Amino acid sequence: MSVTIKDVAKKAGVSPSTVSRVLSNHPRISAATSRKVREIMEEMGYHPNMMAKSLVSKTTKSICVILPKPAEELFLNLFFMELIRGIVAQAARSGYDVLISSGANEAEEVEAVARLVNGRRVDGAVLLYSRKDDPVVEFLQEREFPFVLVGRSERHPDILSVDTDNVQAAYDAARHLISLGHERIGFVGGPPNMVVSIDRMNGYRKALEEANLPLRQDWIVEGEFLQDSGYQAMSLLMNLPERPSGMLVVDDFVTFGVIRGLNELGYRIPQDLSIVSFNNLAVAELSSPPISSVDIGSYQLGYTASQTLIHTVETPRGERMPVRHIIAHRLIVRESSLFSPINNI
Structure with a gap:
C-alpha cells in the first residue's frame, strides 16, 4: 500500500494540512518543521500526487x-x-x-x-x-x-x-575576415524564414557595405541547419569562376558539411578558404582544423x-512585463581563419 499524506503527518506529529504546506513551501512553516517532515517523507518513501496537487493549485509544475x-x-x-x-x-x-x-x-x-x-x-x-x-x-x-x-x-x-544580438555577432565575424585582408567574402546561411538567418545575413551585409566590399548574390547560399546544406554549398561556391577567399557559415553543424565538401574538392582551410562560424559548439575546437566560431552562450x-x-x-498576470534578454557573444578565433590572403603566394 502506498504511503499517504496522513501517514506522514501521523509519524511527524503534525496535521495533514501542515504536510501540505511543507510541500508547497509555505512561508509560515518553520525551517525545523519543514526539515523534519521532509526527512520523514524520504524515510517512508512518500511521493506527492502531482496530478491531484495540480487540480487544487491549477498548476502543473x-x-x-x-x-x-x-x-x-x-x-x-x-x-x-x-x-x-x-x-x-x-x-x-x-x-x-x-x-x-x-x-x-x-x-x-x-x-x-x-x-x-x-x-x-x-x-x-x-x-x-x-x-x-x-x-x-x-x-x-x-x-x-x-x-x-x-x-x-x-x-x-x-x-x-x-x-x-545576431546582427552584431555576424558583423563582428565578417570584420574579423576583413581585418585579415579578405575582400571576397561569402555567406552560407540558414532557412530564409528564420529570423536568426535574416539577422546574421544583415550583419554580414553591414560589414561588407561599410568596408566597400562587393556583395555578390552568387557568393550567398541559403539552406537548412544541417551538414548537407554546407556540403552542397561548397559544390556551388568553389566552382565559381571567381570564388570567395573567406566565408561566414551560419552554424557550426553546417560548417562540418562545408569542411567535408572542401576536403573532397581538394581545397585547404584556411589557405584556400578561411571560415568563421557561429554557436561555438564543443566539437568546433576538435574539428580539423579547429573552427573559428562566435560563442553565443x-x-x-x-x-x-x-x-x-x-x-x-x-508572477501574477497583472505584474508581468514583456522583456527581451540579450546574451553576450564573443568571437573565438581558431585555425580555420588564421590566414591572410595577402600572404598567399
Whole structure:
C-alpha cells in the first residue's frame, strides 16, 4: 500500500494540512518543521500526487519546449541540445518537469501546442526558434499563454524573449575576415524564414557595405541547419569562376558539411578558404582544423529562457512585463581563419 499524506503527518506529529504546506513551501512553516517532515517523507518513501496537487493549485509544475521541426532531425544539431540542456537544468532547479513538443510542419506544431494548452498539461512554453509570421506565436499570443521565445520576433518585438544580438555577432565575424585582408567574402546561411538567418545575413551585409566590399548574390547560399546544406554549398561556391577567399557559415553543424565538401574538392582551410562560424559548439575546437566560431552562450540562452519563463508563470498576470534578454557573444578565433590572403603566394 502506498504511503499517504496522513501517514506522514501521523509519524511527524503534525496535521495533514501542515504536510501540505511543507510541500508547497509555505512561508509560515518553520525551517525545523519543514526539515523534519521532509526527512520523514524520504524515510517512508512518500511521493506527492502531482496530478491531484495540480487540480487544487491549477498548476502543473511543468513547462514544454517547442521544437521547430521533427525531433529526430533537430537533435542532429548539437546547438539545440545545448539549449535544451540549459532549459532542463534550470527547470529542475526550480522543481519543474520539461515536456518536448514538435510537429512535421507548422500545422502539426500548432495542433500539438493546442493539445498542451487546452488540456492544461503545462504552465508555459519555450520556443527554440523564431520564424517570420509564426502561427505558434500567434496562437500563444491569442490565448495569453505564458511563453518565451529564443530569438527575436519581427511582428511582436515586445514579447518575452531571450536572444543574442545576431546582427552584431555576424558583423563582428565578417570584420574579423576583413581585418585579415579578405575582400571576397561569402555567406552560407540558414532557412530564409528564420529570423536568426535574416539577422546574421544583415550583419554580414553591414560589414561588407561599410568596408566597400562587393556583395555578390552568387557568393550567398541559403539552406537548412544541417551538414548537407554546407556540403552542397561548397559544390556551388568553389566552382565559381571567381570564388570567395573567406566565408561566414551560419552554424557550426553546417560548417562540418562545408569542411567535408572542401576536403573532397581538394581545397585547404584556411589557405584556400578561411571560415568563421557561429554557436561555438564543443566539437568546433576538435574539428580539423579547429573552427573559428562566435560563442553565443547556447547553454545560457536555454537556462535564461527557462528561468524567465518560470518567473513569468509564478508572477501574477497583472505584474508581468514583456522583456527581451540579450546574451553576450564573443568571437573565438581558431585555425580555420588564421590566414591572410595577402600572404598567399
